[in-house]
Amino acid sequence: MAEILQLVIAGLATGAIYALAAIGFTLLWQTSQTINFAQGEFVMLPAFFALVAMNWLGGPFWLSCLVAILVSILLLGMVFKLIVVDPMLKQGVLPLVISTIALGLLLREGAKDFYSAEAQPFPYIFPDRQISVLGVQLSLSQIGVLLIALAVIAALQLFLSRTRTGRQMQATAQNPTVARILGVPVERMIMYTFIINAALAAMASLLISPIYLAKFSNGEHLGLAAFVAAIVGGFNQVRGAIAGGLLVGVIDNLAAAYVSTGYRQSVPLILLVLFILFRPQGLLGRREERAV
């Protein structure tokens, strides 16, 4: 029992990180029909920004994290939208999807060539210690990760629901045509979405890299987990992405412990197939109606 609890908490911690990436995924899809297949690399890369700031430029850890978030917002948010998404989306959704796949490859190989092909140790934000709660050994660092991720998600939800800008973003996501008719600056709202996505990816990167180590190929698993989390939760729902992320995290942790670590990578895929077959709208999603 105690073991299961430990595994579930560890799963929730990684799941909350997947959720961060999955939320960005759904936000981009909702506001700009961008399916970002480089999302995994977007989570891989910010850790390297921090490593560069720390190891090459000699900055302190906290400052390097801040730099990583800001550089991510600039490059993975604004530059990504202006240079990749805006020109490609005019050609249709498929060319954009293919471009994001190419971008993912570029970022992966770039991290390998410019930094290192080896997995890099990354400092823990919280001390990597075990604490005992009612006889259950819990990792302080995992609890810290879980709390930070949940706090970020809660802050995002508050922003989206309690501020006028947040509601204009929601309006843009739910019905861009009507939002434009009401005078919502739709283009600016879409830019905010890209900035938020980049910031979430950077947060996810800083939280997951101590656990997985920073490695150029991390994006493969992270991107898949985020993609599956978004689908499982219901592609058009932020709440769904949270639920999906947590679910994927817990299930892949349990599978790694009770089935085999080798199968860890396949769990999200199995989950994906099951959901596509039996509940294509996802846990919390609504069916999308499209006028033809």
Added chain:
Amino acid sequence: MSDSILQLDAVVGGYGKMTILNGTTTSIRRGRITTVIGPNGAGKSTMFKAIFGLLPLRSGRILFEGRDVTGHTPRMMLDAGVCYVPQGRNIFPELSVRHNLELGAVALKDQSGLPDRVAAMLKGFPILAEKADSQASTLSGGQQKLLEVARGLLLDPKLILIDEPSIGLSPLMVQEVFGILKALRGKGVTILLIEQNAKQALQMSDYGLVLELGQTRIEDTAANIRADPRIAQLFLGGGLQPIR
């Protein structure tokens, strides 16, 4: 014309290679209800989009209150005093009724008066006031239409473009929506209306505008249009003249 609020002058526009508006010319009178009728594909909704800046024109001009507003963005049209209630469901289903309403005032420069405006609007629509804090998706189809109309009115527009408000509504709800439009006319608001339910719409309208193939066929008082034998023929698909 001195009492004209909106003029279309030889407007040409469409989607891709398809031309929908083919030199549409008309003049809409201030403070009146004008109903636009015409067979499917005549360009009624496209005309509204063109007026509201959602469709770039290939040629022609649009004048609002004597000012050239050709090429204006929707935001500029809102600022000029025009609001547009498109066909179909146009609410934000996952936001509350109140927040849906508030979004009608995004274009308002001074946001400090917003709570009062929303409160006043809710007073005028008791059904919406009752559900102000529920998700908009919980409203019935008719209530959603009322919400759209209320949202459009938040900026005190001078001209309302409203496209097929009665679609999918119960007869009682249609009466309610039409009643609101009549009340607005009483306050001097100009209403340009597209309605499939032409007979009922023309009954409350002052003027009618018949479009066919993107051109104005008939412009007259609503009473004269109702009595015009050619109208029935047009809707039976005969057309006013051989096509092509």
